[in-house]
Amino acid sequence: MKTLILGGVRSGKSRLAERLAAAAGAPVCYIATARDSGDDELRARIAAHRARRPPHWALVEAPLALAAALRREAAAGRVVIVDCLTLWLTNLLCEADAAGIEREREALLDAVPALPGTLILVANETGLGIVPLGALTRRYVDEAGVLHQRLAERCERVLLTVAGLPLALKGSL
Numbered sequence: 809m810k811t812l813i814l815g816g817v818r819s820g821k822s823r824l825a826e827r828l829a830a831a832a833g834a835p836v837c838y839i840a841t842a843r844d845s846g847d848d849e850l851r852a853r854i855a856a857h858r859a860r861r862p863p864h865w866a867l868v869e870a871p872l873a874l875a876a877a878l879r880r881e882a883a884a885g886r887v888v889i890v891d892c893l894t895l896w897l898t899n900l901l902c903e904a905d906a907a908g909i910e911r912e913r914e915a916l917l918d919a920v921p922a923l924p925g926t927l928i929l930v931a932n933e934t935g936l937g938i939v940p941l942g943a944l945t946r947r948y949v950d951e952a953g954v955l956h957q958r959l960a961e962r963c964e965r966v967l968l969t970v971a972g973l974p975l976a977l978k979g980s981l
Contacts, residue, residue: 813967820972821932822892830862836889837868837881838867840857857891875916888925888926920962929959933968
């Protein structure tokens with residue numbers, strides 16, 4: 809089962825992903841895409857996520873080469889959570905390699921359908937608000953929207969979280 813969980817910041821996406829993974833009753837690998845950039849607020853978020861996860865869950869940090877990490881970690885009888893795709897996009901947009909985002913996005917889109925086991929992808933839905941100022945910010949919103957649409961085609965289940973409540977957009981809860 810491939811699941812895409814979308815929602816706003818602090819909407820309950822990660823908690824839902826963790827709850828679904830725990831309910832599967834299988835070993836879990838958590839792929840974290842955040843980079844510790846020295847930002848205190850981000851460090852606090854990372855610490856909160858770590859504290860909430862069971863200590864027996866495997867952790868892999870993949871801020872850039874996500875498809876490669878998924879191919880290594882996905883296995884029959886295993887749950888893999890990716891949290892979060894929009895941080896991963898941000899990391900790619902900040903890299904000097906301008907073609908990297910397209911190359912990594914296509915690698916991810918190619919990998920997802922063939923991955924064994926259960927996959928839960930978490931991403932911020934950024935396209936619900938005003939159009940942001942600045943070319944880089946608009947590119948980020950555009951890239952996220954395209955990625956979410958293409959992943960939703962490849963996933964059996966797509967969930968939207970609002971105020972901690974999941975809504976099934978595709979498949980069932």
